[in-house]
Amino acid sequence: MSICSRCVLPDTFPGISFDDQGVCNYCRNMPVPDSDEKQAYRKKFEDLLENRRTSDSFDVLLAYSGGKDSTYTLYLLTKKFNLKVLAFVFDNGFISEQAMKNIKHMTDTLGAACTVFRPPFHLMQKVFGLAAGHDIYSPKTLDRASSICTTCIGMVKAMILKTALSYRIPLVAFGWSPGQAPISSAIMQTNPRLQRFSHRSVRDPLIDLAGAEVRPFFLSDGDLAVDPSRWPVNIHPLAFMEYDEDAIVETISSLGWVKPLDTDPNSTNCLLNALANHLHRKRFKFHPYAWEIAGIVRSGCMDRDQGFAKVNQEEDRNMVNYAARILGIDPGL
Numbered sequence: 001m002s003i004c005s006r007c008v009l010p011d012t013f014p015g016i017s018f019d020d021q022g023v024c025n026y027c028r029n030m031p032v033p034d035s036d037e038k039q040a041y042r043k044k045f046e047d048l049l050e051n052r053r054t055s056d057s058f059d060v061l062l063a064y065s066g067g068k069d070s071t072y073t074l075y076l077l078t079k080k081f082n083l084k085v086l087a088f089v090f091d092n093g094f095i096s097e098q099a100m101k102n103i104k105h106m107t108d109t110l111g112a113a114c115t116v117f118r119p120p121f122h123l124m125q126k127v128f129g130l131a132a133g134h135d136i137y138s139p140k141t142l143d144r145a146s147s148i149c150t151t152c153i154g155m156v157k158a159m160i161l162k163t164a165l166s167y168r169i170p171l172v173a174f175g176w177s178p179g180q181a182p183i184s185s186a187i188m189q190t191n192p193r194l195q196r197f198s199h200r201s202v203r204d205p206l207i208d209l210a211g212a213e214v215r216p217f218f219l220s221d222g223d224l225a226v227d228p229s230r231w232p233v234n235i236h237p238l239a240f241m242e243y244d245e246d247a248i249v250e251t252i253s254s255l256g257w258v259k260p261l262d263t264d265p266n267s268t269n270c271l272l273n274a275l276a277n278h279l280h281r282k283r284f285k286f287h288p289y290a291w292e293i294a295g296i297v298r299s300g301c302m303d304r305d306q307g308f309a310k311v312n313q314e315e316d317r318n319m320v321n322y323a324a325r326i327l328g329i330d331p332g333l
Contacts, residue, residue: 008294009294062174136151
């Protein structure tokens with residue numbers, strides 16, 4: 001297998017090609033934001049805050065998993081930008097016990113309100129089991145995340161938006177790393193048109209396979225009819241803030257965050273991630289975190305050797321078997 005000499009994308013990644021120096025087309029064609037561009041986005045963000053702070057609601061609704069990136073984002077929003085935060089936790093039934101402890105401790109420590117949303121576990125078993133063994137989503141969707149993660153994140157995004165609209169919260173935040181989303185999407189106004197596109201990509205294929213039981217976890221026609229002026233702005237501050245994994249862990253650990261010992265190397269909250277990664281690699285021959293890690297390496301926020309190790313380490317078989325057993329599927333080990 002050939003690996004890009006600059007990032008960590010393998011020759012099995014869809015649409016990839018290499019030049020004479022072994023550099024992939026994604027490295028050649030994707031711009032990396034410099035310090036001036038990051039500073040410009042931070043200024044745009046600070047201006048947005050001045051216009052969107054509210055006295056009668058929360059300033060921002062944060063998708064909070066208890067993992068390191070979303071915890072650091074919570075820290076930034078509460079302590080660096082002095083925002084009133086409502087942390088929204090989507091309990092998919094596979095959150096590490098330590099991650100749950102981190103969620104309680106960090107929201108208390110950082111002064112954020114917290115709401116935990118937990119669908120019936122039998123439903124999560126059903127949708128994750130289907131995602132593990134069926135072609136639900138388009139191949140392009142799966143370039144950047146496993147089928148299981150795409151299912152979970154799709155439900156999270158929809159429930160976050162439903163909640164923000166219901167509570168009239170003007171900002172919705174995510175702890176995306178610099179490799180998960182480009183800086184150009186760091187500040188983006190949501191709207192019904194974009195949500196309809198998301199429905200076609202995630203909701204509709206999932207409903208077709210899993211049935212109408214999952215429909216309430218996505219936006220309804222009534223939600224989509226809400227005045228567009230009430231729709232929140234999506235933000236992911238890690239795109240324009242300094243990003244260093246070791247420094248992030250050091251900062252949040254000083255506040256009492258504890259790294260879980262029962263999750264795989266690419267997650268600090270989810271017990272299902274090892275199985276999701278294993279199944280994706282088995283089927284598509286590349287790691288579902290390859291795109292994200294390649295972006296972080298490309299941006300200079302992670303050493304290439306460290307990124308290479310993250311996407312090439314074999315999953316712990318005990319973690320894989322644990323999740324597969326709960327879902328009632330054969331992991332094919």
